Amino acid sequence: xxxxxxxxxxxxxxxxxxxxxxxxxxxxxxxxxxxxxxxxxxxxxxxxxxxxxxxxxxxxxxxxxxxxxxxxxxxxxxxxxxxxxxxxxxxxxxxxxxxxxxxxxxxxxxxxxxxxxxxxxxxxxxxxxxxxxxxxxxxxxxxxxxxxxxxxxxxxxxxxxxxxxxxxxxxxxxxxxxxxxxxxxxxxxxxxxxxxxxxxxxxxxxxxxxxxxxxxxxxxxxxxxxxxxxxxxxxxxxxxxxxxxxxxxxxxxxxxxxxxxxxxxxxxxxxxxxxxxxxxxxxxxxxxxxxxxxx
Numbered sequence: 001x002x003x004x005x006x007x008x009x010x011x012x013x014x015x016x017x018x019x020x021x022x023x024x025x026x027x028x029x030x031x032x033x034x035x036x037x038x039x040x041x042x043x044x045x046x047x048x049x050x051x052x053x054x055x056x057x058x059x060x061x062x063x064x065x066x067x068x069x070x071x072x073x074x075x076x077x078x079x080x081x082x083x084x085x086x087x088x089x090x091x092x093x094x095x096x097x098x099x100x101x102x103x104x105x106x107x108x109x110x111x112x113x114x115x116x117x118x119x120x121x122x123x124x125x126x127x128x129x130x131x132x133x134x135x136x137x138x139x140x141x142x143x144x145x146x147x148x149x150x151x152x153x154x155x156x157x158x159x160x161x162x163x164x165x166x167x168x169x170x171x172x173x174x175x176x177x178x179x180x181x182x183x184x185x186x187x188x189x190x191x192x193x194x195x196x197x198x199x200x201x202x203x204x205x206x207x208x209x210x211x212x213x214x215x216x217x218x219x220x221x222x223x224x225x226x227x228x229x230x231x232x233x234x235x236x237x238x239x240x241x242x243x244x245x246x247x248x249x250x251x252x253x254x255x256x257x258x259x260x261x262x263x264x265x266x267x268x269x270x271x272x273x274x275x276x277x278x279x280x281x282x283x284x285x286x287x288x289x290x291x292x293x294x295x
Contacts, residue, residue: 002041003046004043006040006047006049006050007050009027009050009052010052010055013056014059015141017029017051017056020051021163021165027048027049027051029053030050031054031074031112031113032113033108034108035114036113053074053165059112059168060076061075061168062075062079064085064089068134068173069090069171072112073110073115073169076107077097077109077124080094080111081097091179091181092201093127093131095181096183100114101191112167115158118156118157118223119156120155120218120220120223120224121195121218122218122224125148125152126197126217126219127199127216129148129224129226130201130224131214132148132171132172133147133170133172134146134147134148134169134170135168136166136168136169137160137164138164138167139165146159152223155222157223174201174212176203178204178211179202179203179287180201180202180282180283180286180288181201181282182198182201182278182279182282182283183197183198183279184197184279185219194219195219195268196217196263196271197217198216198278199214199215200216200276200280201283202284202287203287204288208238210236210237211235213234213235213239214226214231215227215231215251215276217252217255217275220258220268221256222258227252228251229247229250230244230248239280239284241281244281248276249273
């Protein structure tokens with residue numbers, strides 16, 4: 001199939017892009033196009049106008065911003081994958097990015113496009129929620145901030161106003177020693193969408209006690225979630241496997257898991273526990289400098 005007819009615009013700046021969105025409720029932004037273009041080809045999306053923000057200056061960057069790393073919305077996923085800054089300061093993102101599609105899609109896909117698309121299985125959305133990212137968007141010539149945990153409200157649904165444009169995000173950097181990360185997902189093939197995923201970052205005290213921990217669960221529900229109750233119970237513990245399994249199982253007990261032709265709700269709920277436990281174990285091991293074992 002071919003896409004339905006549409007107009008094409010290339011705004012000079014972000015405020016002009018927002019004005020174009022405000023003037024046409026069926027206009028859509030395009031940057032990488034790795035999700036939108038296939039949807040248009042299948043007539044699942046029929047925008048009347050594409051607003052191309054690829055060449056707007058200042059939307060593609062990776063830089064230090066105080067105690068955070070700031071990333072522009074049109075930054076390519078491959079740039080994040082190759083970034084020494086990301087590898088050093090946001091290691092959990094570095095660990096997750098190779099799981100996103102193929103190298104070819106990462107070469108075009110942008111972090112902003114992935115976040116705004118809000119696919120429940122999206123790795124970058126999961127990392128943003130797990131690491132308390134703050135997203136920035138532009139509307140009415142004003143820049144507004146919103147926490148990642150408040151940005152995703154449903155499957156393919158965000159709280160971003162229809163006339164706004166995501167401009168970037170900031171991810172806080174964890175400082176100190178003995179910080180480790182773990183990321184696991186299960187899918188049909190490495191490049192396919194995840195059925196269930198989990199992202200974990202942990203910081204240990206000198207004696208191996210958990211000082212700080214962030215646990216995220218993705219793909220199992222309509223949008224990525226933090227296992228806050230599990231985190232609270234694990235701080236001060238040695239992260240032994242039995243305790244981790246107990247508190248993670250409790251945290252996931254009442255979730256409304258997705259149920260579709262790829263995986264049942266019961267499967268997702270069960271595997272979400274396994275993925276989180278493995279990710280915690282890997283994060284602990286990496287914080288201790290231990291070699292990770294293949295699962």
